[in-house]
Amino acid sequence: MATAPSLAFLCIQSLKLELLRGDNPTPDVYELPSELLDGLVAHLPALALLNFQTHMPFKCWDNYESGDDCLTRGRKRARNDVIGESWKALFKLRWPELIHRVEPPADWQQLYLEKHLQNCVDEAAEVAMRPTFIGRISSISVSDKILRYICHEEHTNCQNCVCTQLSFHFQTCGPYLRCLRLLNVLCVTETCELLRTSKLQTLVLRWIRSEKHVEPLCKLLIQSRETLTSLEFIHCKLSSSSISAICASLHDKDIHTIGIQRFCIKTSSIDIDPLAAPSAFISFLNSVRSFHSLHFCDSHLDRHIARMVFFTLLDSSSNLSSLDLSDNNISGWLSTFSLRSVVGSLSSGKSLQSLCKLNLRESCTCSSSYARLGVS
Structure with a gap:
C-alpha cells in the first residue's frame, strides 16, 4: 500500500504550480517561516525558482540576495x-x-539559464533544417526532454502552458545569455528579434555559406556591438563581400576602438582578392585596439593575404598577443617581406611587441622563413 504524501509535500507541489504560472504569486509565500521557505526553494524546478526571484518583495532580498555582501554577513x-x-x-x-x-x-x-537556452537553440536548429519545416522559428516546440527539467509535469500538460514554444525561452532566458552557438539555419532576422534582450559577449557561427545568412548576421552583430568581445566562424564560406559586410557591422567609423578581443575564422574558406582587399576588412584590423587574438587557421589564406594581414597589424601597432595562421598555403610568405619596410615600421614606433604566440604550423614550411622570425 502506497504511503500517503505528507502535508508539506502537497503544499510544496501546490506552490510549485503557482510559481510556475509566474503571474504575481501569492505574496504570502514570502511570509512563510524561513525553514519552510528555504525548503520550498530547494525543491523548485528552474522556471519556478526564477519566478520566485522575479516576484520577490524588495524587503526579502536581505535574506536571499547573493553577492560579495554575503561575505560580510556571517x-x-x-x-x-x-x-x-x-x-x-x-x-x-x-x-x-x-x-x-x-x-x-x-x-x-x-x-543554468544560458545553457538551457543553448539546448533549446540546438534543438530548434535540428527542426529548422528539416525540408518539411515551414513556419516561424519562435513557434518551434521545445521537447519534453528539455521541459521536464524546468517545468512541473502537471504544468506542461495545461492547455494554456506557454513553455512549449521557443519564443518563451528566449523571452525568459535571453537576458542571461552571454555565449551562443548558432547554425546557419537560424541566421535569420527573426532570431535577431528573439535575441534583442541578450547581451552577447561570445558568438560562434557554423556553416555560414550564403549571402542570405550574412545579412541577418550583420544585423545581429550591430545589435550586439556594444557587448560582443569574441566572434568565431567554423565551417563557413565567406566571400569578399561577406567579409566586408561583417567587418563593417563590427566597426563604426565614428568610433576608433571597439570591444572585439578575439576574432577567429577556422576550417573555413575566405575569398579575398589580395590586390583589392575589402576596405572594411582593412579598417577593422586597423581600428581594433582591444584585439588579443586573431585566428585564420585552415581558412584557405594565400601568402599575399597573410602578408597583408601581418603588415596591417604591424602598422596599426595592435595589442595582439596571439596570431594563428596555421594550416594555410602560405609557404614562403616571409620571403616577400622587405627588411627595409620592417625596419621602417619599427623606427616609426610601430611594432607588435605584445605578440606572444605566432602559430604557423603546416603553413610556413621553409626553414628560411622560420629563420626570419628567429625560430630554429
Whole structure:
C-alpha cells in the first residue's frame, strides 16, 4: 500500500504550480517561516525558482540576495546561499559532466539559464533544417526532454502552458545569455528579434555559406556591438563581400576602438582578392585596439593575404598577443617581406611587441622563413 504524501509535500507541489504560472504569486509565500521557505526553494524546478526571484518583495532580498555582501554577513551567509545553491543543484542534476568545468566564483543562475537556452537553440536548429519545416522559428516546440527539467509535469500538460514554444525561452532566458552557438539555419532576422534582450559577449557561427545568412548576421552583430568581445566562424564560406559586410557591422567609423578581443575564422574558406582587399576588412584590423587574438587557421589564406594581414597589424601597432595562421598555403610568405619596410615600421614606433604566440604550423614550411622570425 502506497504511503500517503505528507502535508508539506502537497503544499510544496501546490506552490510549485503557482510559481510556475509566474503571474504575481501569492505574496504570502514570502511570509512563510524561513525553514519552510528555504525548503520550498530547494525543491523548485528552474522556471519556478526564477519566478520566485522575479516576484520577490524588495524587503526579502536581505535574506536571499547573493553577492560579495554575503561575505560580510556571517549569520546570514547560509540563507544568502540558498538560492545560489539551488541553481547549482539544478545545474548538476541536468549537466553533471560539466559541473567540474565551472571555475569559481560562478553565477549558477546565469550559467543554468544560458545553457538551457543553448539546448533549446540546438534543438530548434535540428527542426529548422528539416525540408518539411515551414513556419516561424519562435513557434518551434521545445521537447519534453528539455521541459521536464524546468517545468512541473502537471504544468506542461495545461492547455494554456506557454513553455512549449521557443519564443518563451528566449523571452525568459535571453537576458542571461552571454555565449551562443548558432547554425546557419537560424541566421535569420527573426532570431535577431528573439535575441534583442541578450547581451552577447561570445558568438560562434557554423556553416555560414550564403549571402542570405550574412545579412541577418550583420544585423545581429550591430545589435550586439556594444557587448560582443569574441566572434568565431567554423565551417563557413565567406566571400569578399561577406567579409566586408561583417567587418563593417563590427566597426563604426565614428568610433576608433571597439570591444572585439578575439576574432577567429577556422576550417573555413575566405575569398579575398589580395590586390583589392575589402576596405572594411582593412579598417577593422586597423581600428581594433582591444584585439588579443586573431585566428585564420585552415581558412584557405594565400601568402599575399597573410602578408597583408601581418603588415596591417604591424602598422596599426595592435595589442595582439596571439596570431594563428596555421594550416594555410602560405609557404614562403616571409620571403616577400622587405627588411627595409620592417625596419621602417619599427623606427616609426610601430611594432607588435605584445605578440606572444605566432602559430604557423603546416603553413610556413621553409626553414628560411622560420629563420626570419628567429625560430630554429
